[in-house]
């Protein structure tokens with residue numbers, strides 16, 4: 001390669017010299033383009049932020065008074081010698097793959113993504129490029145997601161059984177994205193849906209920007225836990241086993257995550273049920289996404305990087321692992337629910 | 342298979358004992374007899390004879406999934422279970438079969454005489470007819486090891502609820518070397534005449550480790566003390582002229598200890614003794630190391646029989662004159678045992694394990710401190726008026742072991758754990774200094790808290806020097822105190838020693854790596870305790 005690549009990987013984040021900006025940087029920079037509002041991608045301390053109009057409200061809520069500019073999906077913007085545009089990543093509402101073009105060389109930094117239309121996020125759109133930066137959170141062939149409707153039926157069956165046994169159903173999910181997706185999958189005829197405050201705060205923001213979510217009841221201190229029989233409570237993982245949860249009397253606990261694929265992990269969570277659903281792509285999803293970009297050069301970030309990278313190289317791509325500080329879908333109950341996605 | 346897979350899922354996913362028992366009870370009420378029998382067998386560690394090697398299974402699974410074998414092998418340690426890895430990588434079934442658990446097992450048994458092509462075809466066909474959980478169960482039928490957190494106790498409780506029989510009786514019925522081929526549900530569980538089964542042992546009563554100080558147990562006069570021997574817990578059954586030897590793991594070991602056959606002439610028919618199987622020489626009882634040579638052998642060469650003769654060191658009498666003595670208090674059983682063993686010839690294969698007299702708890706503590714010299718692991722403390730209970734019931738029997746031996750080792754390799762800890766690095770290799778060199782001497786994988794494992798996992802990820810498959814080499818940086826129960830010479834190990842039951846006692850973050858122990862230290866321990 002005679003000229004330097006349009007994007008490089010630095011210890012602050014993914015950097016574009018032609019436009020002097022970073023994508024999802026983890027150290028403070030002057031100009032940050034942000035794929036989505038999860039805490040491992042949208043960090044505090046940059047001088048200016050650029051994200052999609054749909055992603056902005058949650059970021060403001062999380063990061064406070066920041067200097068933020070927005071851009072709709074598909075619109076082009078010239079920054080220095082680079083042309084950038086944001087394209088749906090299907091991960092959470094407002095999440096984007098960021099396309100960067102410099103002198104005819106096209107890069108896509110995809111952040112986190114999934115291919116299935118969850119009915120809430122703008123569905124993933126493949127973007128043709130020469131260089132594609134991909135996550136690999138679930139980059140092993142053991143991960144294969146069922147269609148959302150199948151998982152929805154499993155969850156609703158479990159909830160109805162809890163209700164019939166006089167138990168409150170507690171479903172653990174992270175506050176942004178997974179919680180709202182689950183919410184949209186629940187059958188309101190089974191019973192009322194209560195939400196933990198951290199989740200409800202995000203719901204309020206999304207509703208205010210016109211995203212339709214089913215009705216929920218905020219389960220804060222003022223709520224009488226016994227007044228809602230047959231309820232399902234959406235809670236952050238750290239709240240599942242708290243004093244707050246115990247006030248609801250007899251209950252069952254379930255957890256929804258791609259990691260629930262593995263029996264060992266399900267047992268380690270020691271809840272009553274594990275539902276396999278993720279806002280990240282499964283093995284086939286990753287391969288499909290990469291194929292659809294037509295890119296020859298792949299850069300593998302957070303996840304099973306080494307294994308996934310070897311597979312890509314063995315199958316005709318030119319791939320390399322790049323170190324980042326993105327986190328994927330974590331399971332650690334101690335982590336901040338905002339960080340853990 | 343669906344019914345069994347559903348049961349498996351319920352039992353596997355629930356952490357609540359009552360829910361597990363309820364699911365099992367419902368299953369025992371509804372499933373066909375043959376399936377019930379197989380379920381009991383599988384949950385108590387019995388399985389059909391292996392029809393296919395795991396090497397073949399892996400290759401076929403990778404081929405069917407359309408992935409290279411190396412990728413399959415990378416997935417396996419992460420998932421932590423072969424049967425599960427296979428179940429997950431395969432494409433979804435094209436149609437779902439309604440065969441029962443027993444039908445599938447029959448099919449597997451038929452594969453023994455089939456050629457390889459037919460075996461492969463049958464297995465691929467099965468995979469293509471089973472959803473993920475059923476597929477996992479099917480693979481487990483081949484590979485074995487249904488670890489589902491179903492203790493024998495939970496299973497007997499559920500069986501009792503389903504059949505109306507007593508738990509104790511059922512526990513007794515389930516003992517022994519039956520397989521679903523040799524018994525029926527009717528003969529194993531229902532038939533009134535259980536007397537025919539003369540080989541059947543009693544469920545072992547197991548002691549708990551003493552938690553506090555022994556004085557918390559109250560007045561010493563209510564207790565009997567014995568040495569805790571370092572052998573294999575065993576039950577010797579003498580009925581109708583035959584003898585049977587059972588290990589605590591419910592393994593029939595009669596053929597491994599032919600010297601015990603002579604016990605038939607030492608006691609009347611209808612005698613069952615509980616005690617320790619150990620090697621006995623002119624010097625008295627020997628340590629576990631001496632027994633080790635005998636354990637792996639199904640038949641024993643004459644020379645070994647002479648060099649390492651085994652006896653049962655008896656400490657309890659469970660049956661006398663054909664009568665079940667377990668409800669009687671220990672003091673009474675002990676008196677009868679002493680009487681039964683009185684006048685045994687010197688070369689009898691059964692000896693009476695003595696009690697350890699003590700006046701107060703301090704005196705017992707002093708006795709315990711000399712356990713290693715007595716080739717014992719510590720002392721047992723048993724309540725004089727206790728019946729012989731079933732399983733690990735707290736309160737009447739305590740083991741008060743010596744503190745383990747310890748050594749400080751340096752972590753040099755790390756490997757991720759299995760199952761529950763698949764996402765953490767939990768299995769480490771440790772080394773000691775030999776001059777400026779680090780010599781690996783043991784592996785250990787338990788003893789730390791999850792939070793510590795998480796911390797070390799993060800460190801390993803950042804500090805990997807080299808990878809060998811799932812194993813990561815790390816710089817010598819962390820020191821751990823390793824506890825173990827015994828040490829012996831082992832030419833197979835680079836360090837020349839092998840440890841018994843090594844585990845991590847503490848992460849010595851206070852200790853610089855230079856201050857870990859040396860190979861000389863290990864050799865000194867070998868001289869003293871080996």
Ligand SMILES: [Zn+2]
Nearest residue numbers: 038091112341
């Ligand atoms: Zn994310």
Ligand SMILES: [Zn+2]
Nearest residue numbers: 112326327328
């Ligand atoms: Zn991420």
